[in-house]
Amino acid sequence: MENPHDFGRAFRALQLTCERALGSPLYREQPSNLRLASMEDFQKLPLTKRQDLQRVGIHGTRAVPLEEVCHYGETSGTTGASNSTWLTAGDFARNAQAIAVRHPDIFAPGRIIMNRFPFMSAPAHLIQLIAQQGAGVSIPAGNINWDVPFPRALDLARRTGAQVLAGFPFEPIILAKLAQARGLDPAKDLALDTFFLGGSPLPPVLQRRIEKIWNARVIELYGSTETMLLGTGCCERSLHLEIDHAYCEILRLDSEEYADVGEVGRLIVTTLGIEGSPLIRFDTGDRVRRLPPCACGDPRPAIVVLGRDGDEVKLGGSQFYSYEIIEAAAAAADAIDSSVFFTVVLPDRLLVRIEAEFADPAPAYTALRHHLRDVKVEIECVAPDMVLDTETLSRSPSVYKPVLISDWRGPERHILSIDQGMIEWPALGFAEAGRWLNRIWKKALTRRRLKQKIRVAKRRGE
Numbered sequence: 186m187e188n189p190h191d192f193g194r195a196f197r198a199l200q201l202t203c204e205r206a207l208g209s210p211l212y213r214e215q216p217s218n219l220r221l222a223s224m225e226d227f228q229k230l231p232l233t234k235r236q237d238l239q240r241v242g243i244h245g246t247r248a249v250p251l252e253e254v255c256h257y258g259e260t261s262g263t264t265g266a267s268n269s270t271w272l273t274a275g276d277f278a279r280n281a282q283a284i285a286v287r288h289p290d291i292f293a294p295g296r297i298i299m300n301r302f303p304f305m306s307a308p309a310h311l312i313q314l315i316a317q318q319g320a321g322v323s324i325p326a327g328n329i330n331w332d333v334p335f336p337r338a339l340d341l342a343r344r345t346g347a348q349v350l351a352g353f354p355f356e357p358i359i360l361a362k363l364a365q366a367r368g369l370d371p372a373k374d375l376a377l378d379t380f381f382l383g384g385s386p387l388p389p390v391l392q393r394r395i396e397k398i399w400n401a402r403v404i405e406l407y408g409s410t411e412t413m414l415l416g417t418g419c420c421e422r423s424l425h426l427e428i429d430h431a432y433c434e435i436l437r438l439d440s441e442e443y444a445d446v447g448e449v450g451r452l453i454v455t456t457l458g459i460e461g462s463p464l465i466r467f468d469t470g471d472r473v474r475r476l477p478p479c480a481c482g483d484p485r486p487a488i489v490v491l492g493r494d495g496d497e498v499k500l501g502g503s504q505f506y507s508y509e510i511i512e513a514a515a516a517a518a519d520a521i522d523s524s525v526f527f528t529v530v531l532p533d534r535l536l537v538r539i540e541a542e543f544a545d546p547a548p549a550y551t552a553l554r555h556h557l558r559d560v561k562v563e564i565e566c567v568a569p570d571m572v573l574d575t576e577t578l579s580r581s582p583s584v585y586k587p588v589l590i591s592d593w594r595g596p597e598r599h600i601l602s603i604d605q606g607m608i609e610w611p612a613l614g615f616a617e618a619g620r621w622l623n624r625i626w627k628k629a630l631t632r633r634r635l636k637q638k639i640r641v642a643k644r645r646g647e
């Protein structure tokens with residue numbers, strides 16, 4: 186992919202990455218020549234695959250002595266083994282500064298940032314660092330965490346008057362529903378004006394939906410554990426690549442040729458700003474589509490991230506990426522004024538469950554067909570809390586520091602074990618338990634009905 190930045194500068198940056206990479210077992214033991222004399226030399230280098238990272242083991246990508254490292258990270262390993270990455274303080278500082286400089290209206294002194302990225306993900310630490318570098322006040326309130334469940338996150342945002350929320354794309358949907366359940370209007374009763382979101386597909390229809398409910402704007406963040414920051418969104422909702430931090434090539438799915446604008450390709454990244462675990466021509470596994478020049482005026486290439494290699498879903502005669510399925514379902518939900526949906530891929534159709542009781546599903550069907558063409562679809566409009574149960578979410582646990590002594594003589598908590606000391610769930614009330622059982626029962630019925638149909642279809646050899 187021809188990058189619009191200074192070619193000589195890009196080549197020098199690639200040379201530096203290759204020199205750095207010689208410090209790691211991953212590249213030191215590779216037969217290819219990493220002493221680049223020309224761009225052709227670079228293009229001849231083999232791709233680095235995820236399996237290569239796993240093959241060399243936990244320290245295999247580390248190119249600097251441990252004394253220079255400040256952070257270890259690894260992929261969640263949902264597809265099997267994890268990839269390891271070692272980063273220096275400089276690696277983090279460069280990424281944090283790049284984000285802050287790119288978005289001075291989001292990150293600025295005095296701006297309060299709710300940092301909901303999980304502790305083990307790199308963006309959580311980038312947000313902390315952005316604040317430490319002087320561009321805001323961060324609240325480290327990672328989700329997927331016992332001590333800051335959703336209700337507490339909502340309280341924190343209200344009490345502190347947070348203006349920015351950084352986290353996963355579904356965070357604002359969940360918080361909005363919780364707020365509404367408490368009789369609050371997210372657009373009026375909270376000060377949040379910007380959502381900085383990444384980690385899963387965020388099609389424009391979902392961005393607009395979040396912006397509408399919250400009267401706030403959405404900026405997308407894109408990167409990976411192995412490569413760190415790769416890009417952020419612009420005012421036109423395009424994801425621009427951070428070409429000073431990552432040299433990106435988009436190759437055709439079936440060859441080493443560069444993909445054209447509009448064509449789906451493989452994203453290959455050579456890190457430029459990473460000393461700890463530099464990577465050369467790393468196949469991210471991400472499937473992306475290069476966009477035409479962006480109307481915002483930023484000359485850097487813009488892409489849409491469609492999903493991961495292997496995540497594609499075959500429906501009817503076509504293949505869809507997770508981005509396309511989420512985009513279609515979000516558009517269907519939006520068409521009947523809902524933000525809460527869930528998709529189930531069945532052998533013969535796509536089932537989209539939308540929280541929109543008594544809604545006429547016709548506009549949702551139109552939206553789905555517009556996106557998924559001739560795929561067989563079914564929309565199930567369900568009652569509130571059937572897709573996202575705010576009552577269960579609101580039953581947030583109380584979390585305490587671990588203790589080894591419990592004094593039963595006083596009014597303090599009477600506990601008998603360490604685990605009881607750390608966490609305590611509120612008891613279910615009678616009415617609450619009834620509603621909860623009712624939802625469980627309904628979901629079990631739906632599950633049984635769907636499974637039975639799948640079994641019958643299999644028997645018939647469909």
Ligand SMILES: [Zn+2]
Nearest residue numbers: 419423479481
């Ligand atoms: Zn743009």
